[in-house]
Amino acid sequence: MAKTYADLLQEVKAAIRQVSLEDLKERLESGEEVILVDVREKDEWRQGHVPGAIHIPRGFLEMQSGSRLPDKEAKIVTMCAAGIRSAFAAKVLQDLGYRNVESANPGFNQWKDQGFPTTQPFAFTDAQLNRYSRHLLLPEVGEQGQAKLLQGRVLLLGAGGLGSPAALYLAAAGVGTIGLVDGDTVDESNLQRQVLHGLDRVGESKVESGKRTIENLNPDVNVISFNERLTRQNVDRIFDQDWDVIVDGLDNFATRYLVNDASVWKDIPVVHGSIFRFDGQVTTFWPRHGPCYRCLYPEPPPPHLAPSCAEAGVLGVLPGAIGTLQATEAVKIVLERGDPLVGRLLQYDSLQMQFRTFKLRRNKECPVCGDHPTITDY
Structure with a gap:
């Protein structure tokens, strides 16, 4: 039966x-x-x-x-x-x-x-459920993860080659607040790699151009514009806004050291990226979890060994690859998922199409994050 x-x-x-x-x-x-x-x-x-x-x-x-x-x-x-x-x-x-x-x-x-504890999940609109549907299907993201992204805050340093792809993918992913820091204006020579901008934006502030692009891509995103270069005078004002993670798309060593020191003191993870001709690299500096930028580069290299893109050139698609990897790291940190590149340097050779990973170690003698720091002010 x-x-x-x-x-x-x-x-x-x-x-x-x-x-x-x-x-x-x-x-x-x-x-x-x-x-x-x-x-x-x-x-x-x-x-x-x-x-x-x-x-x-x-x-x-x-x-x-x-x-x-x-x-x-x-x-x-x-x-x-x-x-x-x-x-x-x-x-x-x-x-x-x-x-x-x-x-x-x-x-x-x-x-x-019975009045036992309950919580109400993030209230998505129908439009958001449709827009982020591919994220919601991922068990590692789901509605809770997407809510984290929509409530997340990511600061982008630079709206150029690296900042452009990072900004586009962070916005598309639904990061709720994106800060853009850049004091430059759009030039025609930027358009070979800086995909956040277009011909109709030449001469316009990069942060305002980037804000327009991001808001058109995803109206869920609140863009905070800092139309200025990062300096000792404004770093506290810009960094003290509850950022979950900083994406470093800078192109000079002096400002990178400033970012490093401030982020260590304020305990903010920094996803670092850099490019040179056909090569790029990405790592994540997370205070108290691994080494900092000064552990990797105790001193800046001589200028002739580290020319800028304007001096040495750069393959146009290379920033897209590196900036997208930086965006991936930032999303993982906001989601609290996966294994960020803390203590690991990922290098990319576009000509050979090879990735290599190198271990990085915290320097106990580091003047900023070491056991006995000697640098305590900007």
Whole structure:
């Protein structure tokens, strides 16, 4: 005789462990390491969920559990609206080899009715759900990650070769606030590589040109323009605006040292990029996590060994590759995902189409980030 739904549900509940909402609340408040997996649908999740829960809709559980729940020994509690879908979800996880799985009974509706803690997810508009749909499909981003991006703040130093692709991709990704620092104007010679600008912008301020381009690409982005060069006199005013990360697209050593020192003292990660003819490099300097710029370059090289793009030339597409890598690092930092290039220097040879990675180490004698710093002011 074929099983009925009631028979199947009874078998599933007999095969799993269930936890009451009161016990679950007490365990969460005590700080016990429990992964709470909410298996409701997206529209239910958007109406509220338990703080700290991760969202894996029931229909995606088998597909996403391997990447979202890598530790099969971890304590996991599944939750749905009333305790039925979570029971089936717990059984599936058990069948997949997870050894410490429980199902919350009855579920979120009762949790909310009892006045237990809940949180409301970021409220996306229909237009945003459509615009960022490809991000929302990524388990590593999802709605929580996209909300982080929309609430993120990234400062771009330079709206030129490196700043242009970085700005475009950060804006497209939905970084909510982008600061642009550049005191230059658009010149025709810039257009070979500075894709943020166009012929109709020649003679215009680069930050104002960049702001127009970004706002046209994504109206969600608030652009803060600093139509000035970064100096000792304005660095505090510009940096003290709660930036999550700084993207360095500068082209001179003196300002890079200034950026390094200020970012170390203010504890702001800096994604550094530089280009020369056919070569480029990217690394991330994150205070207290790895070396700083002065660890890599204790002193600036002689001018003849580090000519500018105007003196030595540069392949037009090269800034696109390096600036996009910088944008990728910045997005990862805002999302708190992946492994940034801290303590690693990524070098790119476009002629040979080769990437190489070199280890960087913090210099204990560094005058800024070392054990006994000697540089403490600009």
